[in-house]
Amino acid sequence: MQIVVHTRTVLGVGSELNRKALDAAVINGKIAPYWRVSVVDVTESTQNDLKDLLSSHRAHIGDVIAAEYQSAGRGRLDRTFSAPSHSALLFSFLITPSRAKSSWGWIPLLASVAIVETLRGIDASAEVTIKWPNDILFGEKKVAGLLCETIAGEVIVGVGINVSMAEKELPVSHATSLFLEGFNNLDRDFLLIEILNNFSRRFQEWDSGSDEVAATYRKFSSTLGRQVRIESPRGTLIEGIATGISVAGELVLGDGAHVSVGDVVHLR
Numbered sequence: 001m002q003i004v005v006h007t008r009t010v011l012g013v014g015s016e017l018n019r020k021a022l023d024a025a026v027i028n029g030k031i032a033p034y035w036r037v038s039v040v041d042v043t044e045s046t047q048n049d050l051k052d053l054l055s056s057h058r059a060h061i062g063d064v065i066a067a068e069y070q071s072a073g074r075g076r077l078d079r080t081f082s083a084p085s086h087s088a089l090l091f092s093f094l095i096t097p098s099r100a101k102s103s104w105g106w107i108p109l110l111a112s113v114a115i116v117e118t119l120r121g122i123d124a125s126a127e128v129t130i131k132w133p134n135d136i137l138f139g140e141k142k143v144a145g146l147l148c149e150t151i152a153g154e155v156i157v158g159v160g161i162n163v164s165m166a167e168k169e170l171p172v173s174h175a176t177s178l179f180l181e182g183f184n185n186l187d188r189d190f191l192l193i194e195i196l197n198n199f200s201r202r203f204q205e206w207d208s209g210s211d212e213v214a215a216t217y218r219k220f221s222s223t224l225g226r227q228v229r230i231e232s233p234r235g236t237l238i239e240g241i242a243t244g245i246s247v248a249g250e251l252v253l254g255d256g257a258h259v260s261v262g263d264v265v266h267l268r
Contacts, residue, residue, distance in 0.1 A: 018163070018164040018179065018186040018187075019085075019086040019087060019164055020086070021039075021068060021086065022039045022066055022068065022188055022189060022192070023039075023189050024037055024038060024039040024066075026189050027039075027066075027189050027192055027193055030193045031193055031196050031197060032196065032197050032200045032201075034062045034200045034204075035062045035064050035093070035196050035200065036060070036062055036063055036064065037064040037065075037066060037091075037192070037196075038063070038064065038065050038066070039065075039066050039067070039068070040065065040066070040067050040068070041067070041068050041069065042067070042068065042069045042070075042071065042085075043065075043067045043069075043070060043071070044070065044071050044072040045070055045072050045158075046065040046066065046067050046070065046090060046091055046092040046158060047092045047147060047149065047156060047158040048072075049065050049092070050063065050065055050092045050093075050094055050156050051149070051151065051156060054094065054151055054154060054156070059094055059154075060094070061094055061095060061096050061154075062093070062094065062095070063093065063094045064091055064092070064093040064094075064196065065091060065092055065093075066089070066090065066091035066192060067090045067091070068085050068086050068090075069083075069084075069085040069086070069090075070082070070083075070090050082171055083160070083162065083165060083169070083171070084165065084169050086164075087162070087163060087164050087165045087169060087177075088160055088161060088162050088163055088165065089159070089160070089161040089163050089188045089191055089192060090159070090160050090161075091158070091159055091192060092156055092157065092158040092159070093156070093157055093196070093199075094154055094155070094156055095107070095154070095155050095157065095203060096153055096154050096155070097155060097203075097207055098207055099206070099207055099209070101150075102247075102248055103247060103248055103249070104150065104155065104249075105133075105248045105249025105250060105260065106206065106213075106248070106249040107148055107155055107157065107203075107249075108133055108134040108146050108147075108148045108157065108249070109130075109133060109134060109213075109217050109245070109249050110199065110202045110203055110206055110213060111134060111146050111148075111157050111159065111199055112130045112133070112134040112135075112136060112146060112217075112220075113130070113198075113202060113213055113216050113217055113220060114195050114196075114198035114199035114202055115136050115144055115159070115161070115195055115198075116128055116129070116130060116136060116220045117198045117216075118191060118194040118195045118198055119136075119178075119183075121194065122183060122185050123182075123183065126138070126181070126183075127139065128143070128181075128220075129220055129221065129222035130217065130220045130221050130222065130223070131221075131222055131223050131264055131266065132221065132223040132224075132242065132245070132251045132264055133249065133251070134146040136161070137222060138176050138181045140174065140266065141174055141175060141176035142174060142175050142176065143161065143162050143175070143176050143177060143178060143181065144159065144160060144161040144162065145159075145160055146158065146159050146160075159195070161178070161191070162175060162176065162177035162178065163177060163178050163179065163186050163188055163191070164177065164178070164179045164186050165177040165179065165180070166179070166180070167180060211247070214245060217245060218244075218245065221245075222266070223242045223251070223264060223266065224242050224243065224244065224245075225241070225242065225243075226241070226242055226266050226267070226268065227239070227240070227241055227266075227267040227268050228240065228241070228242050228251075228253075228264050228265060228266055228267060229264070229265045229267055230251070230259050230262040230263065230264050230265075231262055231263045231265075232261065232262045233261060233262070238253070238257065238259065238262070239267070240253035240254050240255055240257065241253060241254040242254075242264075246258055248260070251264070
């Protein structure tokens with residue numbers, strides 16, 4: 001894996017630096033045989049593209065769709081996700097777990113571990129962490145997020161990573177990008193290759209019954225051990241100290257409560 005020492009530079013909005021097109025041939029030549037990557041220039045949503053293929057029986061396990069631009073990208077809890085063309089790494093992939101469905105809550109957590117392993121592999125000093133369940137943070141600023149959808153016996157995982165976005169291009173004030181965090185290696189081909197390879201390794205171990213990834217998730221977590229407030233999709237608020245992750249991927253609070261879905265705020 002390439003180790004890059006990074007320095008901060010100034011990138012103007014609209015610069016073409018570090019925004020070369022994804023190269024499907026390069027990517028497919030360097031990924032594990034589990035995967036098959038297709039690249040599209042513009043789509044509404046890579047997540048919807050895979051769902052459409054699945055509903056028409058044209059999708060296969062390991063299919064990956066990456067897009068240069070999404071006109072209707074989605075994140076968790078029905079939030080929108082937008083980024084200028086070629087400035088983010090946007091992709092969805094299809095898997096079929098064999099483990100019990102009750103443990104599938106770990107799948108987005110596996111994906112978040114794969115992303116952090118990739119970023120820390122590029123720069124071991126990068127202070128990149130996971131906010132439960134699967135927001136990727138630098139400090140308290142979000143650089144990436146994931147969306148998982150279950151359809152019958154398959155799972156579609158969608159990933160969005162802010163790569164070369166300048167500050168003026170960020171969708172919200174609490175977002176950041178790899179560029180803004182000082183990464184010099186903004187090659188989206190390389191990032192996608194490493195993330196897919198890391199995920200396939202982690203997924204195959206987990207799907208074979210190993211829970212070793214739980215220790216790595218805890219190491220990368222910026223939520224565990226902190227006082228948190230969680231807002232459920234119905235608006236209910238819960239506060240407590242995050243103490244663990246259950247076998248189902250739920251956040252466990254100090255009072256024993258298990259939270260399966262919600263928006264987490266780190267209080268201290």
